[in-house]
Amino acid sequence: MLKKIEKNISLLYLNSIIFFLSIFTLKVNAETTIIAKSGDTLLKISKQYGVPLKELMYKNNLNDATRTIEGKTILIPLKNIEKDYKADNPIYKVVEGDTLYKIARDHNINLQNIIDLNNLGNNSFLELGQIILLPKGAISKKLIIKKDIKLASKKVFYHQTSKSENLSIIAEIHKITKEEINILNNLNNTVKINPNIKLKIRESKPPKWLKYGSLMINWSDWTYLDGNYIAQAKTKKNKSFYLALNCKKRTLNNTLNNSYWTSWYFPYNDFEFKLINDFCDQDFKI
Known part of the structure:
Protein backbone atom coordinates (compact mmCIF):
# COMPACT_ATOMS: atom_id res chain seq x y z
CA MET A 1 0.00 0.00 0.00
CA LEU A 2 2.83 2.34 0.92
CA LYS A 3 4.58 1.59 -2.36
CA LYS A 4 1.38 2.38 -4.24
CA ILE A 5 1.08 5.77 -2.48
CA GLU A 6 4.74 6.53 -3.19
CA LYS A 7 4.19 5.61 -6.85
CA ASN A 8 1.16 7.92 -7.09
CA ILE A 9 3.12 10.77 -5.47
CA SER A 10 5.98 10.20 -7.95
CA LEU A 11 3.58 10.28 -10.87
CA LEU A 12 1.97 13.45 -9.54
CA TYR A 13 5.41 15.06 -9.17
CA LEU A 14 6.43 13.95 -12.67
CA ASN A 15 3.18 15.33 -14.15
CA SER A 16 3.79 18.62 -12.34
CA ILE A 17 7.26 18.88 -13.88
CA ILE A 18 5.87 18.09 -17.33
CA PHE A 19 3.14 20.73 -16.87
CA PHE A 20 5.71 23.31 -15.78
CA LEU A 21 7.96 22.49 -18.73
CA SER A 22 5.02 22.74 -21.12
CA ILE A 23 4.23 26.22 -19.78
CA PHE A 24 7.89 27.24 -20.13
CA THR A 25 8.01 25.92 -23.71
CA LEU A 26 4.87 27.82 -24.55
CA LEU A 134 1.53 38.46 -45.64
CA PRO A 135 1.04 37.79 -49.36
CA LYS A 136 4.23 37.50 -51.38
CA GLY A 137 5.57 40.87 -52.47
CA ALA A 138 4.00 42.80 -49.57
CA ILE A 139 6.28 45.62 -48.40
CA SER A 140 5.64 48.05 -45.58
CA LYS A 141 4.94 51.58 -46.81
CA LYS A 142 7.48 52.75 -44.22
CA LEU A 143 10.15 50.59 -45.88
CA ILE A 144 9.18 51.88 -49.30
CA ILE A 145 9.52 55.46 -48.13
CA LYS A 146 12.91 54.84 -46.51
CA LYS A 147 14.19 53.12 -49.65
CA ASP A 148 13.11 55.81 -52.07
CA ILE A 149 13.32 58.99 -50.05
CA LYS A 150 17.00 59.79 -50.65
CA LEU A 151 16.74 59.70 -54.43
CA ALA A 152 13.25 61.10 -54.72
CA SER A 153 14.00 64.04 -52.47
CA LYS A 154 17.08 65.10 -54.48
CA LYS A 155 16.69 64.07 -58.09
CA VAL A 156 13.01 64.06 -59.02
CA PHE A 157 10.94 66.95 -60.38
CA TYR A 158 7.61 65.16 -60.78
CA HIS A 159 5.58 62.46 -59.07
CA GLN A 160 3.42 60.22 -61.26
CA THR A 161 0.58 58.25 -59.64
CA SER A 162 -0.47 54.80 -60.81
CA LYS A 163 -3.17 54.41 -58.18
CA SER A 164 -4.97 56.58 -55.65
CA GLU A 165 -2.31 57.94 -53.28
CA ASN A 166 -2.36 59.88 -50.03
CA LEU A 167 -0.85 63.34 -50.39
CA SER A 168 0.90 63.01 -47.00
CA ILE A 169 2.89 59.97 -48.20
CA ILE A 170 3.81 61.73 -51.46
CA ALA A 171 5.01 64.75 -49.48
CA GLU A 172 7.09 62.55 -47.15
CA ILE A 173 8.75 60.72 -50.05
CA HIS A 174 9.87 63.99 -51.65
CA LYS A 175 10.71 65.81 -48.40
CA ILE A 176 8.33 68.69 -49.03
CA THR A 177 5.09 69.82 -47.41
CA LYS A 178 1.57 69.05 -48.60
CA GLU A 179 1.04 72.79 -48.88
CA GLU A 180 3.91 73.10 -51.37
CA ILE A 181 2.42 70.38 -53.55
CA ASN A 182 -0.98 72.05 -53.42
CA ILE A 183 0.49 75.41 -54.43
CA LEU A 184 2.72 74.03 -57.22
CA ASN A 185 -0.19 72.14 -58.78
CA ASN A 186 -3.04 74.55 -58.00
CA LEU A 187 -4.78 71.99 -55.84
CA ASN A 188 -7.41 72.87 -53.27
CA ASN A 189 -6.06 71.23 -50.09
CA THR A 190 -6.39 67.80 -51.65
CA VAL A 191 -5.97 64.75 -49.42
CA LYS A 192 -6.10 61.95 -52.01
CA ILE A 193 -4.53 62.08 -55.48
CA ASN A 194 -6.28 60.13 -58.23
CA PRO A 195 -4.47 57.60 -60.46
CA ASN A 196 -2.55 58.72 -63.57
CA ILE A 197 -1.82 62.22 -62.26
CA LYS A 198 1.58 63.86 -62.79
CA LEU A 199 2.35 66.19 -59.90
CA LYS A 200 4.97 68.90 -59.99
CA ILE A 201 7.28 68.46 -57.00
CA ARG A 202 9.75 71.29 -57.72
CA GLU A 203 9.75 74.45 -59.78
CA SER A 204 10.20 73.78 -63.49
CA LYS A 205 13.62 74.51 -64.98
CA PRO A 206 14.76 74.83 -68.58
CA PRO A 207 15.43 71.43 -70.18
CA LYS A 208 18.98 70.19 -69.77
CA TRP A 209 19.83 67.41 -72.22
CA LEU A 210 22.78 65.16 -71.37
CA LYS A 211 24.39 62.76 -73.84
CA TYR A 212 24.79 59.08 -72.95
CA GLY A 213 26.11 57.01 -75.84
CA SER A 214 23.67 57.42 -78.71
CA LEU A 215 20.98 58.85 -76.43
CA MET A 216 20.08 62.32 -75.19
CA ILE A 217 18.31 62.45 -71.82
CA ASN A 218 16.35 65.38 -70.40
CA TRP A 219 17.95 65.60 -66.95
CA SER A 220 15.33 68.16 -65.85
CA ASP A 221 12.45 65.75 -66.37
CA TRP A 222 12.99 62.90 -63.90
CA THR A 223 9.66 61.60 -62.58
CA TYR A 224 9.06 59.24 -59.65
CA LEU A 225 6.62 56.36 -60.29
CA ASP A 226 6.17 53.46 -57.85
CA GLY A 227 9.87 53.34 -56.91
CA ASN A 228 11.11 53.78 -60.49
CA TYR A 229 12.51 56.89 -62.18
CA ILE A 230 11.46 58.02 -65.65
CA ALA A 231 12.79 60.72 -67.99
CA GLN A 232 12.30 61.89 -71.55
CA ALA A 233 14.97 60.73 -73.99
CA LYS A 234 15.85 60.91 -77.69
CA THR A 235 17.76 58.69 -80.09
CA LYS A 236 20.42 60.05 -82.44
CA LYS A 237 17.68 60.11 -85.10
CA ASN A 238 15.71 62.44 -82.81
CA LYS A 239 13.05 59.84 -81.99
CA SER A 240 11.48 60.68 -78.61
CA PHE A 241 10.75 58.00 -76.02
CA TYR A 242 10.70 57.44 -72.25
CA LEU A 243 13.53 55.81 -70.31
CA ALA A 244 13.04 54.22 -66.87
CA LEU A 245 15.56 53.22 -64.19
CA ASN A 246 15.15 50.93 -61.21
CA CYS A 247 18.03 51.71 -58.84
CA LYS A 248 17.34 48.86 -56.44
CA LYS A 249 17.67 46.22 -59.17
CA ARG A 250 19.89 48.42 -61.36
CA THR A 251 17.81 47.68 -64.44
CA LEU A 252 16.40 49.77 -67.30
CA ASN A 253 13.25 49.96 -69.39
CA ASN A 254 12.12 52.05 -72.37
CA THR A 255 9.25 52.78 -74.75
CA LEU A 256 11.24 52.53 -77.97
CA ASN A 257 9.12 49.60 -79.17
CA ASN A 258 6.03 51.38 -80.56
CA SER A 259 5.66 53.43 -77.36
CA TYR A 260 5.13 50.33 -75.20
CA TRP A 261 7.32 49.50 -72.21
CA THR A 262 9.59 46.50 -72.73
CA SER A 263 10.67 44.02 -70.08
CA TRP A 264 13.20 45.30 -67.54
CA TYR A 265 16.75 44.55 -68.64
CA PHE A 266 20.24 44.80 -67.19
CA PRO A 267 22.72 47.30 -68.66
CA TYR A 268 24.85 46.00 -71.51
CA ASN A 269 26.59 49.03 -73.00
CA ASP A 270 29.11 51.18 -71.14
CA PHE A 271 26.88 54.24 -71.37
CA GLU A 272 24.01 52.31 -69.72
CA PHE A 273 26.24 51.42 -66.77
CA LYS A 274 27.37 55.06 -66.57
CA LEU A 275 23.77 56.29 -66.67
CA ILE A 276 22.72 54.08 -63.77
CA ASN A 277 25.83 55.03 -61.79
CA ASP A 278 25.32 58.75 -62.43
CA PHE A 279 21.68 58.71 -61.44
CA CYS A 280 21.59 56.14 -58.67
CA ASP A 281 24.94 56.69 -56.96
CA GLN A 282 25.73 60.38 -57.31
CA ASP A 283 24.12 63.53 -56.04
CA PHE A 284 23.55 66.17 -58.68
CA LYS A 285 22.03 69.59 -59.04
CA ILE A 286 20.43 71.10 -62.09
Missing part, protein backbone atom coordinates in the same frame (compact mmCIF):
# COMPACT_ATOMS: atom_id res chain seq x y z
CA LYS A 27 6.42 31.07 -23.38
CA VAL A 28 9.61 30.46 -25.32
CA ASN A 29 8.12 29.36 -28.62
CA ALA A 30 4.75 31.10 -28.29
CA GLU A 31 1.71 30.14 -30.34
CA THR A 32 -0.89 31.75 -32.51
CA THR A 33 -4.41 30.56 -33.25
CA ILE A 34 -6.43 30.24 -36.43
CA ILE A 35 -10.04 29.32 -37.09
CA ALA A 36 -10.25 26.31 -39.38
CA LYS A 37 -12.17 26.97 -42.59
CA SER A 38 -14.43 24.69 -44.61
CA GLY A 39 -12.48 21.69 -45.88
CA ASP A 40 -9.54 22.22 -43.50
CA THR A 41 -7.82 19.25 -41.91
CA LEU A 42 -4.74 19.10 -39.71
CA LEU A 43 -2.88 17.57 -42.65
CA LYS A 44 -3.80 20.51 -44.88
CA ILE A 45 -2.93 23.09 -42.20
CA SER A 46 0.41 21.44 -41.42
CA LYS A 47 1.41 21.75 -45.09
CA GLN A 48 0.11 25.33 -45.34
CA TYR A 49 2.05 26.59 -42.31
CA GLY A 50 5.07 24.29 -42.50
CA VAL A 51 4.36 22.76 -39.08
CA PRO A 52 5.15 19.06 -38.44
CA LEU A 53 1.89 17.11 -38.47
CA LYS A 54 2.65 15.19 -35.27
CA GLU A 55 3.39 18.41 -33.40
CA LEU A 56 0.17 19.98 -34.68
CA MET A 57 -1.85 16.92 -33.61
CA TYR A 58 -0.21 16.94 -30.18
CA LYS A 59 -0.72 20.67 -29.64
CA ASN A 60 -4.40 20.42 -30.48
CA ASN A 61 -5.10 17.03 -28.85
CA LEU A 62 -6.51 15.64 -32.09
CA ASN A 63 -5.80 12.12 -33.36
CA ASP A 64 -7.31 12.20 -36.85
CA ALA A 65 -5.25 14.28 -39.29
CA THR A 66 -7.69 13.85 -42.18
CA ARG A 67 -10.97 14.72 -40.44
CA THR A 68 -12.42 18.12 -41.40
CA ILE A 69 -12.27 20.56 -38.51
CA GLU A 70 -14.22 23.56 -39.77
CA GLY A 71 -14.82 26.17 -37.06
CA LYS A 72 -12.30 24.73 -34.59
CA THR A 73 -9.64 26.94 -33.02
CA ILE A 74 -6.24 25.49 -33.95
CA LEU A 75 -2.94 26.31 -32.22
CA ILE A 76 0.01 26.96 -34.57
CA PRO A 77 3.57 27.15 -33.16
CA LEU A 78 4.93 30.57 -34.12
CA LYS A 79 8.55 29.48 -34.10
CA ASN A 80 7.91 27.23 -37.07
CA ILE A 81 6.01 29.89 -38.97
CA GLU A 82 8.86 32.37 -38.65
CA LYS A 83 11.44 29.77 -39.65
CA ASP A 84 9.63 28.13 -42.54
CA TYR A 85 7.87 31.09 -44.14
CA LYS A 86 10.50 33.81 -43.96
CA ALA A 87 11.82 32.83 -47.39
CA ASP A 88 8.42 32.54 -49.08
CA ASN A 89 5.93 34.86 -47.39
CA PRO A 90 6.78 38.07 -45.55
CA ILE A 91 5.76 37.92 -41.91
CA TYR A 92 4.50 40.66 -39.61
CA LYS A 93 4.56 40.62 -35.82
CA VAL A 94 1.54 42.27 -34.21
CA VAL A 95 2.19 45.36 -32.07
CA GLU A 96 -0.10 47.38 -29.84
CA GLY A 97 -2.94 49.07 -31.72
CA ASP A 98 -2.80 46.74 -34.73
CA THR A 99 -5.90 45.52 -36.51
CA LEU A 100 -6.17 43.41 -39.65
CA TYR A 101 -7.39 46.48 -41.53
CA LYS A 102 -4.41 48.56 -40.34
CA ILE A 103 -1.90 45.84 -41.32
CA ALA A 104 -3.48 45.56 -44.78
CA ARG A 105 -3.48 49.34 -45.25
CA ASP A 106 0.11 49.79 -44.09
CA HIS A 107 1.34 47.11 -46.50
CA ASN A 108 -0.88 48.18 -49.39
CA ILE A 109 -2.50 44.74 -49.70
CA ASN A 110 -6.05 43.42 -49.75
CA LEU A 111 -7.59 42.70 -46.34
CA GLN A 112 -9.25 39.51 -47.56
CA ASN A 113 -5.87 38.17 -48.72
CA ILE A 114 -4.54 38.39 -45.15
CA ILE A 115 -7.70 36.80 -43.75
CA ASP A 116 -7.55 33.89 -46.20
CA LEU A 117 -3.80 33.34 -45.87
CA ASN A 118 -3.99 33.15 -42.06
CA ASN A 119 -7.37 31.36 -41.77
CA LEU A 120 -8.75 34.26 -39.74
CA GLY A 121 -12.18 35.80 -39.39
CA ASN A 122 -13.04 39.40 -40.27
CA ASN A 123 -13.21 40.36 -36.60
CA SER A 124 -10.39 38.16 -35.30
CA PHE A 125 -8.76 39.47 -32.15
CA LEU A 126 -5.01 39.95 -32.57
CA GLU A 127 -2.60 39.28 -29.72
CA LEU A 128 0.66 41.16 -29.14
CA GLY A 129 3.52 39.31 -30.80
CA GLN A 130 1.21 37.21 -32.99
CA ILE A 131 2.73 36.40 -36.37
CA ILE A 132 0.69 37.32 -39.44
CA LEU A 133 1.65 35.90 -42.83
Whole structure:
Protein backbone atom coordinates (compact mmCIF):
# COMPACT_ATOMS: atom_id res chain seq x y z
CA MET A 1 0.00 0.00 0.00
CA LEU A 2 2.83 2.34 0.92
CA LYS A 3 4.58 1.59 -2.36
CA LYS A 4 1.38 2.38 -4.24
CA ILE A 5 1.08 5.77 -2.48
CA GLU A 6 4.74 6.53 -3.19
CA LYS A 7 4.19 5.61 -6.85
CA ASN A 8 1.16 7.92 -7.09
CA ILE A 9 3.12 10.77 -5.47
CA SER A 10 5.98 10.20 -7.95
CA LEU A 11 3.58 10.28 -10.87
CA LEU A 12 1.97 13.45 -9.54
CA TYR A 13 5.41 15.06 -9.17
CA LEU A 14 6.43 13.95 -12.67
CA ASN A 15 3.18 15.33 -14.15
CA SER A 16 3.79 18.62 -12.34
CA ILE A 17 7.26 18.88 -13.88
CA ILE A 18 5.87 18.09 -17.33
CA PHE A 19 3.14 20.73 -16.87
CA PHE A 20 5.71 23.31 -15.78
CA LEU A 21 7.96 22.49 -18.73
CA SER A 22 5.02 22.74 -21.12
CA ILE A 23 4.23 26.22 -19.78
CA PHE A 24 7.89 27.24 -20.13
CA THR A 25 8.01 25.92 -23.71
CA LEU A 26 4.87 27.82 -24.55
CA LYS A 27 6.42 31.07 -23.38
CA VAL A 28 9.61 30.46 -25.32
CA ASN A 29 8.12 29.36 -28.62
CA ALA A 30 4.75 31.10 -28.29
CA GLU A 31 1.71 30.14 -30.34
CA THR A 32 -0.89 31.75 -32.51
CA THR A 33 -4.41 30.56 -33.25
CA ILE A 34 -6.43 30.24 -36.43
CA ILE A 35 -10.04 29.32 -37.09
CA ALA A 36 -10.25 26.31 -39.38
CA LYS A 37 -12.17 26.97 -42.59
CA SER A 38 -14.43 24.69 -44.61
CA GLY A 39 -12.48 21.69 -45.88
CA ASP A 40 -9.54 22.22 -43.50
CA THR A 41 -7.82 19.25 -41.91
CA LEU A 42 -4.74 19.10 -39.71
CA LEU A 43 -2.88 17.57 -42.65
CA LYS A 44 -3.80 20.51 -44.88
CA ILE A 45 -2.93 23.09 -42.20
CA SER A 46 0.41 21.44 -41.42
CA LYS A 47 1.41 21.75 -45.09
CA GLN A 48 0.11 25.33 -45.34
CA TYR A 49 2.05 26.59 -42.31
CA GLY A 50 5.07 24.29 -42.50
CA VAL A 51 4.36 22.76 -39.08
CA PRO A 52 5.15 19.06 -38.44
CA LEU A 53 1.89 17.11 -38.47
CA LYS A 54 2.65 15.19 -35.27
CA GLU A 55 3.39 18.41 -33.40
CA LEU A 56 0.17 19.98 -34.68
CA MET A 57 -1.85 16.92 -33.61
CA TYR A 58 -0.21 16.94 -30.18
CA LYS A 59 -0.72 20.67 -29.64
CA ASN A 60 -4.40 20.42 -30.48
CA ASN A 61 -5.10 17.03 -28.85
CA LEU A 62 -6.51 15.64 -32.09
CA ASN A 63 -5.80 12.12 -33.36
CA ASP A 64 -7.31 12.20 -36.85
CA ALA A 65 -5.25 14.28 -39.29
CA THR A 66 -7.69 13.85 -42.18
CA ARG A 67 -10.97 14.72 -40.44
CA THR A 68 -12.42 18.12 -41.40
CA ILE A 69 -12.27 20.56 -38.51
CA GLU A 70 -14.22 23.56 -39.77
CA GLY A 71 -14.82 26.17 -37.06
CA LYS A 72 -12.30 24.73 -34.59
CA THR A 73 -9.64 26.94 -33.02
CA ILE A 74 -6.24 25.49 -33.95
CA LEU A 75 -2.94 26.31 -32.22
CA ILE A 76 0.01 26.96 -34.57
CA PRO A 77 3.57 27.15 -33.16
CA LEU A 78 4.93 30.57 -34.12
CA LYS A 79 8.55 29.48 -34.10
CA ASN A 80 7.91 27.23 -37.07
CA ILE A 81 6.01 29.89 -38.97
CA GLU A 82 8.86 32.37 -38.65
CA LYS A 83 11.44 29.77 -39.65
CA ASP A 84 9.63 28.13 -42.54
CA TYR A 85 7.87 31.09 -44.14
CA LYS A 86 10.50 33.81 -43.96
CA ALA A 87 11.82 32.83 -47.39
CA ASP A 88 8.42 32.54 -49.08
CA ASN A 89 5.93 34.86 -47.39
CA PRO A 90 6.78 38.07 -45.55
CA ILE A 91 5.76 37.92 -41.91
CA TYR A 92 4.50 40.66 -39.61
CA LYS A 93 4.56 40.62 -35.82
CA VAL A 94 1.54 42.27 -34.21
CA VAL A 95 2.19 45.36 -32.07
CA GLU A 96 -0.10 47.38 -29.84
CA GLY A 97 -2.94 49.07 -31.72
CA ASP A 98 -2.80 46.74 -34.73
CA THR A 99 -5.90 45.52 -36.51
CA LEU A 100 -6.17 43.41 -39.65
CA TYR A 101 -7.39 46.48 -41.53
CA LYS A 102 -4.41 48.56 -40.34
CA ILE A 103 -1.90 45.84 -41.32
CA ALA A 104 -3.48 45.56 -44.78
CA ARG A 105 -3.48 49.34 -45.25
CA ASP A 106 0.11 49.79 -44.09
CA HIS A 107 1.34 47.11 -46.50
CA ASN A 108 -0.88 48.18 -49.39
CA ILE A 109 -2.50 44.74 -49.70
CA ASN A 110 -6.05 43.42 -49.75
CA LEU A 111 -7.59 42.70 -46.34
CA GLN A 112 -9.25 39.51 -47.56
CA ASN A 113 -5.87 38.17 -48.72
CA ILE A 114 -4.54 38.39 -45.15
CA ILE A 115 -7.70 36.80 -43.75
CA ASP A 116 -7.55 33.89 -46.20
CA LEU A 117 -3.80 33.34 -45.87
CA ASN A 118 -3.99 33.15 -42.06
CA ASN A 119 -7.37 31.36 -41.77
CA LEU A 120 -8.75 34.26 -39.74
CA GLY A 121 -12.18 35.80 -39.39
CA ASN A 122 -13.04 39.40 -40.27
CA ASN A 123 -13.21 40.36 -36.60
CA SER A 124 -10.39 38.16 -35.30
CA PHE A 125 -8.76 39.47 -32.15
CA LEU A 126 -5.01 39.95 -32.57
CA GLU A 127 -2.60 39.28 -29.72
CA LEU A 128 0.66 41.16 -29.14
CA GLY A 129 3.52 39.31 -30.80
CA GLN A 130 1.21 37.21 -32.99
CA ILE A 131 2.73 36.40 -36.37
CA ILE A 132 0.69 37.32 -39.44
CA LEU A 133 1.65 35.90 -42.83
CA LEU A 134 1.53 38.46 -45.64
CA PRO A 135 1.04 37.79 -49.36
CA LYS A 136 4.23 37.50 -51.38
CA GLY A 137 5.57 40.87 -52.47
CA ALA A 138 4.00 42.80 -49.57
CA ILE A 139 6.28 45.62 -48.40
CA SER A 140 5.64 48.05 -45.58
CA LYS A 141 4.94 51.58 -46.81
CA LYS A 142 7.48 52.75 -44.22
CA LEU A 143 10.15 50.59 -45.88
CA ILE A 144 9.18 51.88 -49.30
CA ILE A 145 9.52 55.46 -48.13
CA LYS A 146 12.91 54.84 -46.51
CA LYS A 147 14.19 53.12 -49.65
CA ASP A 148 13.11 55.81 -52.07
CA ILE A 149 13.32 58.99 -50.05
CA LYS A 150 17.00 59.79 -50.65
CA LEU A 151 16.74 59.70 -54.43
CA ALA A 152 13.25 61.10 -54.72
CA SER A 153 14.00 64.04 -52.47
CA LYS A 154 17.08 65.10 -54.48
CA LYS A 155 16.69 64.07 -58.09
CA VAL A 156 13.01 64.06 -59.02
CA PHE A 157 10.94 66.95 -60.38
CA TYR A 158 7.61 65.16 -60.78
CA HIS A 159 5.58 62.46 -59.07
CA GLN A 160 3.42 60.22 -61.26
CA THR A 161 0.58 58.25 -59.64
CA SER A 162 -0.47 54.80 -60.81
CA LYS A 163 -3.17 54.41 -58.18
CA SER A 164 -4.97 56.58 -55.65
CA GLU A 165 -2.31 57.94 -53.28
CA ASN A 166 -2.36 59.88 -50.03
CA LEU A 167 -0.85 63.34 -50.39
CA SER A 168 0.90 63.01 -47.00
CA ILE A 169 2.89 59.97 -48.20
CA ILE A 170 3.81 61.73 -51.46
CA ALA A 171 5.01 64.75 -49.48
CA GLU A 172 7.09 62.55 -47.15
CA ILE A 173 8.75 60.72 -50.05
CA HIS A 174 9.87 63.99 -51.65
CA LYS A 175 10.71 65.81 -48.40
CA ILE A 176 8.33 68.69 -49.03
CA THR A 177 5.09 69.82 -47.41
CA LYS A 178 1.57 69.05 -48.60
CA GLU A 179 1.04 72.79 -48.88
CA GLU A 180 3.91 73.10 -51.37
CA ILE A 181 2.42 70.38 -53.55
CA ASN A 182 -0.98 72.05 -53.42
CA ILE A 183 0.49 75.41 -54.43
CA LEU A 184 2.72 74.03 -57.22
CA ASN A 185 -0.19 72.14 -58.78
CA ASN A 186 -3.04 74.55 -58.00
CA LEU A 187 -4.78 71.99 -55.84
CA ASN A 188 -7.41 72.87 -53.27
CA ASN A 189 -6.06 71.23 -50.09
CA THR A 190 -6.39 67.80 -51.65
CA VAL A 191 -5.97 64.75 -49.42
CA LYS A 192 -6.10 61.95 -52.01
CA ILE A 193 -4.53 62.08 -55.48
CA ASN A 194 -6.28 60.13 -58.23
CA PRO A 195 -4.47 57.60 -60.46
CA ASN A 196 -2.55 58.72 -63.57
CA ILE A 197 -1.82 62.22 -62.26
CA LYS A 198 1.58 63.86 -62.79
CA LEU A 199 2.35 66.19 -59.90
CA LYS A 200 4.97 68.90 -59.99
CA ILE A 201 7.28 68.46 -57.00
CA ARG A 202 9.75 71.29 -57.72
CA GLU A 203 9.75 74.45 -59.78
CA SER A 204 10.20 73.78 -63.49
CA LYS A 205 13.62 74.51 -64.98
CA PRO A 206 14.76 74.83 -68.58
CA PRO A 207 15.43 71.43 -70.18
CA LYS A 208 18.98 70.19 -69.77
CA TRP A 209 19.83 67.41 -72.22
CA LEU A 210 22.78 65.16 -71.37
CA LYS A 211 24.39 62.76 -73.84
CA TYR A 212 24.79 59.08 -72.95
CA GLY A 213 26.11 57.01 -75.84
CA SER A 214 23.67 57.42 -78.71
CA LEU A 215 20.98 58.85 -76.43
CA MET A 216 20.08 62.32 -75.19
CA ILE A 217 18.31 62.45 -71.82
CA ASN A 218 16.35 65.38 -70.40
CA TRP A 219 17.95 65.60 -66.95
CA SER A 220 15.33 68.16 -65.85
CA ASP A 221 12.45 65.75 -66.37
CA TRP A 222 12.99 62.90 -63.90
CA THR A 223 9.66 61.60 -62.58
CA TYR A 224 9.06 59.24 -59.65
CA LEU A 225 6.62 56.36 -60.29
CA ASP A 226 6.17 53.46 -57.85
CA GLY A 227 9.87 53.34 -56.91
CA ASN A 228 11.11 53.78 -60.49
CA TYR A 229 12.51 56.89 -62.18
CA ILE A 230 11.46 58.02 -65.65
CA ALA A 231 12.79 60.72 -67.99
CA GLN A 232 12.30 61.89 -71.55
CA ALA A 233 14.97 60.73 -73.99
CA LYS A 234 15.85 60.91 -77.69
CA THR A 235 17.76 58.69 -80.09
CA LYS A 236 20.42 60.05 -82.44
CA LYS A 237 17.68 60.11 -85.10
CA ASN A 238 15.71 62.44 -82.81
CA LYS A 239 13.05 59.84 -81.99
CA SER A 240 11.48 60.68 -78.61
CA PHE A 241 10.75 58.00 -76.02
CA TYR A 242 10.70 57.44 -72.25
CA LEU A 243 13.53 55.81 -70.31
CA ALA A 244 13.04 54.22 -66.87
CA LEU A 245 15.56 53.22 -64.19
CA ASN A 246 15.15 50.93 -61.21
CA CYS A 247 18.03 51.71 -58.84
CA LYS A 248 17.34 48.86 -56.44
CA LYS A 249 17.67 46.22 -59.17
CA ARG A 250 19.89 48.42 -61.36
CA THR A 251 17.81 47.68 -64.44
CA LEU A 252 16.40 49.77 -67.30
CA ASN A 253 13.25 49.96 -69.39
CA ASN A 254 12.12 52.05 -72.37
CA THR A 255 9.25 52.78 -74.75
CA LEU A 256 11.24 52.53 -77.97
CA ASN A 257 9.12 49.60 -79.17
CA ASN A 258 6.03 51.38 -80.56
CA SER A 259 5.66 53.43 -77.36
CA TYR A 260 5.13 50.33 -75.20
CA TRP A 261 7.32 49.50 -72.21
CA THR A 262 9.59 46.50 -72.73
CA SER A 263 10.67 44.02 -70.08
CA TRP A 264 13.20 45.30 -67.54
CA TYR A 265 16.75 44.55 -68.64
CA PHE A 266 20.24 44.80 -67.19
CA PRO A 267 22.72 47.30 -68.66
CA TYR A 268 24.85 46.00 -71.51
CA ASN A 269 26.59 49.03 -73.00
CA ASP A 270 29.11 51.18 -71.14
CA PHE A 271 26.88 54.24 -71.37
CA GLU A 272 24.01 52.31 -69.72
CA PHE A 273 26.24 51.42 -66.77
CA LYS A 274 27.37 55.06 -66.57
CA LEU A 275 23.77 56.29 -66.67
CA ILE A 276 22.72 54.08 -63.77
CA ASN A 277 25.83 55.03 -61.79
CA ASP A 278 25.32 58.75 -62.43
CA PHE A 279 21.68 58.71 -61.44
CA CYS A 280 21.59 56.14 -58.67
CA ASP A 281 24.94 56.69 -56.96
CA GLN A 282 25.73 60.38 -57.31
CA ASP A 283 24.12 63.53 -56.04
CA PHE A 284 23.55 66.17 -58.68
CA LYS A 285 22.03 69.59 -59.04
CA ILE A 286 20.43 71.10 -62.09
